[in-house]
Amino acid sequence: xxxxxxxxxxxxxxxxxxxxxxxxxxxxxxxxxxxxxxxxxxxxxxxxxxxxxxxxxxxxxxxxxxxxxxxxxxxxxxxxxxxxxxxxxxxxxxxxxxxxxxxxxxxxxxxxxxxxxxxxxxxxxxxxxxxxxxxxxxxxxxxxxxxxxxxxxxxxxxxxxxxxxxxxxxxxxxxxxxxxxxxxxxxxxxxxxxxxxxxxxxxxxxxxxxxxxxxxxxxxxxxxxxxxxxxxxxxxxxxxxxxxxxxxxxxxxxxxxxxxxxxxxxxxxxxxxxxxxxxxxxxxxxxxxxxxxxx
Numbered sequence: 001x002x003x004x005x006x007x008x009x010x011x012x013x014x015x016x017x018x019x020x021x022x023x024x025x026x027x028x029x030x031x032x033x034x035x036x037x038x039x040x041x042x043x044x045x046x047x048x049x050x051x052x053x054x055x056x057x058x059x060x061x062x063x064x065x066x067x068x069x070x071x072x073x074x075x076x077x078x079x080x081x082x083x084x085x086x087x088x089x090x091x092x093x094x095x096x097x098x099x100x101x102x103x104x105x106x107x108x109x110x111x112x113x114x115x116x117x118x119x120x121x122x123x124x125x126x127x128x129x130x131x132x133x134x135x136x137x138x139x140x141x142x143x144x145x146x147x148x149x150x151x152x153x154x155x156x157x158x159x160x161x162x163x164x165x166x167x168x169x170x171x172x173x174x175x176x177x178x179x180x181x182x183x184x185x186x187x188x189x190x191x192x193x194x195x196x197x198x199x200x201x202x203x204x205x206x207x208x209x210x211x212x213x214x215x216x217x218x219x220x221x222x223x224x225x226x227x228x229x230x231x232x233x234x235x236x237x238x239x240x241x242x243x244x245x246x247x248x249x250x251x252x253x254x255x256x257x258x259x260x261x262x263x264x265x266x267x268x269x270x271x272x273x274x275x276x277x278x279x280x281x282x283x284x285x286x287x288x289x290x291x292x293x294x295x
Contacts, residue, residue: 032287114174
């Protein structure tokens, strides 16, 4: 009996090609193209920050300078300066580098752990599934923000610890998504055929099952990039992000909080940066979801 095209197994190379093809087909999704454009803009800003930033992000120049005002030694404060005299535009540009390095690394780490747990639990079932599901449910029972605060307050605030905290808190949710996908895919005929051929469990999970679950996983990864971006900003706002004077969008908003009425631009510009980047990731996820439904 011949299987239809949606049931045929994907080999790693074919699965990778289809994943890349999904990104290439974004031109068919206006929403996805807008999201990709916003994300690409911030990636470009992060790349050119060392060369295009008007000033050093930690240089103390002139406190409370208004946007578009002239700098004492030449140049212009396009977004103004903060209470310590640091150029806001330069700090936003350098802060983009921080976010676009930490967010992908933390998201990738969370998916490595979550996918490993989800595939093992969904395929092997039994006591392993019960243990991993119980651990995931315990972690997910904590409010996410409280969990982040507990972890960072315990192990300290640093870039590495932020990645550890995001991985620990996000992996259980990813595990549940992957587990559900594997529970469905493990009953497909091509998995049974691989078992009949005597393939190892590891081969079946990595080659026969996981590539066929790529669509929802890619979409969820884009959404989680937005969540992690917000998380990094929230931790910075609470004083649990990168230690000063590192340019951090969340800490910039926190520092501007007591002066919001007199100098609203000090918080508006970094807040707009966070919102636009998260919007870009979310729109990109919507576009990839539309494409995955056609795949």
